Amino acid sequence: MKFFAVAIRIDLRVLTAAIGILYINLIIQKYKYNIQIKCSPSLWDDTDEFDGFNNVTGLAAVQLIVPNVIHFIRMSEWTQNISFIDAIVILAAFKNQKPDKIYLHTDNDNFTGPNWEKILLTPGLKDILIVRYIELPETIFDQEFTNDGHYLFHSSDILRIQILLEFGGIFLDNDSYIVRSLDRYRSFEMALAWDENNYFGTQILIAHKNARLLKFWYESYRNNYEPDRWYWNAGELPTMSILWARPEFVHRVKLLFGIHDLRVQIFTENWKDWRKQYTIHILSRHVSFLQDYYDLPFVDSEDFNEVNAREYPFAFKDMVADVYEFDDEDPPLVQDIITMRPDMQPGFYFNN
Structure with missing residues (x-):
């Protein structure tokens, strides 16, 4: 009898644990659902050219749908002088990716310093380099950037989405170094760094201009902008509200984009x-x-x-x-x- 009593107690513990796990999972699913609904529910019924697209396999290697165009954002006076590492990153993009164009989106009238001269004197680079004047957005869906310490970074987060929606291509942070060609990822609707148990990273984004995540991500700012939360709108909210529910929107790259601390x-x-x-x-x-x-x-x-x-x-x-x-x-x-x-x-x- 003691054996059966112990067995029953163990079974009850297992059952209780299982019910607890199920309950927690239901809460998580409800939480994910509620965040998703906050993110403009009408978008979820949209269909477009990427409806049903396979972002696991992508298209054949010869079908590169993302333009071979690289985008950097260099806003504010402190980016006017090109540092040595700035130059290294631009040179790596040029030599290892061999892009058709490199855009420097900026509100500066010009760039300065010996490292800028090095870039301009690199054979072939000047021919594909486009310095495009642009100003940072001051609002997003009528929401102001009220945190002065975060303004430059939060407005740049929005600007990178707007740029990719307009042009498509490869967006790089100013300290993101291309080691080898990214062409294999240009056959996907959108590829990004999304390491295990983490939010996706915005340091490197490879996207067709009609990629579904881009419009969902932009729309997720509507009535949801949090000026005092550093990475909420850039990575946390869109991961939870969009990609948890629709991971098929992107090709997920783990570790190989090197956004973890190296x-x-x-x-x-x-x-x-x-x-x-x-x-x-x-x-x-x-x-x-x-x-x-x-x-x-x-x-x-x-x-x-x-x-x-x-x-x-x-x-x-x-x-x-x-x-x-x-x-x-x-x-x-x-x-x-x-x-x-x-x-x-x-x-x-x-x-x-």
Whole structure:
């Protein structure tokens, strides 16, 4: 009898757990449904040229439906001077993707600096480079950007959708480095980085101008803009309200677009597998944290130049050398370019 009593108790526990999981799943499904309804329900009944399109297989390799056009957005005065990493990213796009056009969408009258000159003097690049004047939107569906700290980034989020809706093509953040040709992803309606257990990333977007996600994503801002939430409208809401329900709208790329944090591998390791990526988000505005653990020849990415990048001992040097033609003369050697801080043990931070 004791055996049966124990068995019954175990069965009841299993049953209770199963009911609990089912209940939680129902709540999640209801939550997903409610968010979806917030996102303009009339859109869900629309049909268009991509209705039924297979974004798992895409079209045959010879049927590339996304134009081979690259878009960068460079807004505000602080983007007027082209940094060394800015130039590396543009050169990588030019040499590794071989696009028909590269657009720089900007509100600047001109760009400056030796790195801009390097770009203009690169054979063939100037011929396909288009500097397009454009202004940032000040509202979205009559909703104002009330958070001054987020304005530039939130309005740029909207601008990238508008650009892709107008032109289609490949959108890149200003620190997204193309490692090898993205042509295989041009056979899909839209391809983006969407790593496991995460929201999709906006650092690299490959899309036909009529891609369904683009119009749903844009529409999701209507009455839903949250000015104080950094990534809500750019990635969190559209992932939950659209792609959880309709993942077939996109070709999902996990890890190979390199939007996960690779700063340690790029800047402190002889990481050879960087060539296996299709793109890498360098996170150039966020490398200064490495100074807490290593004595590096820079404080932030603005300190990189032709000299220290050429002598850099880790993966970033190879990324630079792959796309940047150095002057013939030998640069001065950079001695003791990187050492561990004396009070730190190897692996102190990175193994935790």
